[in-house]
Amino acid sequence: MKALVYQGPGRKALEDRPKPAIAAPTDAIVKIVKTTICGTDLHILKGDVATCTPGRILGHEGVGIVDEVGSAVTAFRPGDRVIVSCISSCGKCDYCRKGMYSHCVNGGWILGNAIDGTQAEYVRTPFADTSLHRIPAGVDEEALVMLSDILPTGFECGVLNGKVQPGSTVAIIGAGPIGLAALLTAQFFSPAEIIMVDFDENRLEVATRLGATTVINNNDGKAAEKILKMTDGRGVDTAIEAVGVPASFITCEDIVAPGGIIANIGVHGVKADLHLEKLWDRNIAITTRLVDTVTTPMLLKTLQSRKVDPRRLITHRFKLDKILEAYETFGHAAQTNALKVVVEA
Ligand SMILES: NC(=O)c1ccc[n+]([C@@H]2O[C@H](COP(=O)([O-])OP(=O)(O)OC[C@H]3O[C@@H](n4cnc5c(N)ncnc54)[C@H](O)[C@@H]3O)[C@@H](O)[C@H]2O)c1
Ligand SMILES: [Zn+2]
Ligand SMILES: [Zn+2]
Numbered sequence: 001m002k003a004l005v006y007q008g009p010g011r012k013a014l015e016d017r018p019k020p021a022i023a024a025p026t027d028a029i030v031k032i033v034k035t036t037i038c039g040t041d042l043h044i045l046k047g048d049v050a051t052c053t054p055g056r057i058l059g060h061e062g063v064g065i066v067d068e069v070g071s072a073v074t075a076f077r078p079g080d081r082v083i084v085s086c087i088s089s090c091g092k093c094d095y096c097r098k099g100m101y102s103h104c105v106n107g108g109w110i111l112g113n114a115i116d117g118t119q120a121e122y123v124r125t126p127f128a129d130t131s132l133h134r135i136p137a138g139v140d141e142e143a144l145v146m147l148s149d150i151l152p153t154g155f156e157c158g159v160l161n162g163k164v165q166p167g168s169t170v171a172i173i174g175a176g177p178i179g180l181a182a183l184l185t186a187q188f189f190s191p192a193e194i195i196m197v198d199f200d201e202n203r204l205e206v207a208t209r210l211g212a213t214t215v216i217n218n219n220d221g222k223a224a225e226k227i228l229k230m231t232d233g234r235g236v237d238t239a240i241e242a243v244g245v246p247a248s249f250i251t252c253e254d255i256v257a258p259g260g261i262i263a264n265i266g267v268h269g270v271k272a273d274l275h276l277e278k279l280w281d282r283n284i285a286i287t288t289r290l291v292d293t294v295t296t297p298m299l300l301k302t303l304q305s306r307k308v309d310p311r312r313l314i315t316h317r318f319k320l321d322k323i324l325e326a327y328e329t330f331g332h333a334a335q336t337n338a339l340k341v342v343v344e345a
Contacts, residue, residue, distance in 0.1 A: 027073070063144050065081055151308075163238065173242060174266070200333070231257070234257045245266070253274070320343055
């Protein structure tokens with residue numbers, strides 16, 4: 001089968017690989033129908049993710065058809081159409097029993113990282129019963145690719161952790177796919193204002209179309225100042241960090257209102273300063289989270305009932321044999337206006 005293989009920092013190739021086989025009775029083999037590329041794959045290619053070693057097939061998102069199941073799999077049969085979750089959960093360890101699948105001691109984020117991933121014709125998915133989701137008839141499968149990672153990430157790490165409330169004021173720093181997923185799902189709770197901040201005019205235009213009440217281009221570095229002015233110096237109830245660099249986290253510190261929450265989503269590679277000398281008396285909270293994907297079944301229902309349409313984040317489509325072009329397009333978003341690229345196997 002064809003597969004996109006990480007060959008070490010800065011190197012990747014489309015290779016011919018053997019079709020994966022069942023390795024544990026709880027495994028399933030899924031024939032990939034559609035997959036996508038995540039910003040995290042670009043982090044891996046930069047050499048930022050030590051657990052991902054050369055030779056690994058990348059990808060942790062996708063929808064497909066169950067091809068084969070291990071003897072212990074009871075919830076799925078060959079032919080079932082499924083969403084592959086970016087998090088593998090055994091369902092049995094202490095963390096899984098708490099609903100914190102991201103820290104499953106037997107799984108967690110391993111797909112396309114510690115084990116071969118979804119940017120291939122077939123993928124072996126561990127703990128199939130508790131890591132795959134059945135696709136209901138009549139739901140758009142392209143939209144469902146967004147349920148593997150970005151929608152639950154924006155919702156769990158940003159919106160739920162940030163306790164977005166009716167009538168509240170929200171700012172989202174970063175209008176990439178994750179920030180936009182937070183924007184889409186924040187609207188379940190009817191906040192009064194959602195302010196989006198980025199440097200990219202195209203992404204800010206998309207944010208306006210998707211429901212942002214104000215967009216701010218931070219090219220002049222004055223986003224925090226402008227947000228404070230807009231809110232009479234008060235700041236925002238929820239500041240969602242959806243970038244992963246120190247500057248954007250500090251913007252969140254600058255704009256969080258008394259009693260507010262900074263909900264960090266971004267993957268940080270270096271330290272960010274925490275200004276406790278300004279924040280100690282402001283009754284704020286800071287949350288961090290690796291997506292658990294506990295809300296995937298709920299989000300699937302909102303997609304089915306058209307309360308949310310993540311298809312609006314898809315900008316490009318490629319066939320699997322053109323996945324190197326898909327990486328080029330996705331990796332140069334400022335020139336190509338790419339958000340999510342769908343790759344068809
Ligand atoms: N916590 C989790 O479980 C989890 C899961 C998936 C992704 N992530 C992380 O979420 C982050 C966002 O992902 P993405 O795919 O949307 O990334 P992305 O790189 O596509 O988007 C980030 C956006 O932030 C903008 N930006 C950069 N610096 C900024 C600043 N100082 N102020 C305002 N905007 C700024 C960029 O122009 C870009 O549009 C990444 O760090 C990613 O690794 C976390
Ligand atoms: Zn991802
Ligand atoms: Zn577990």
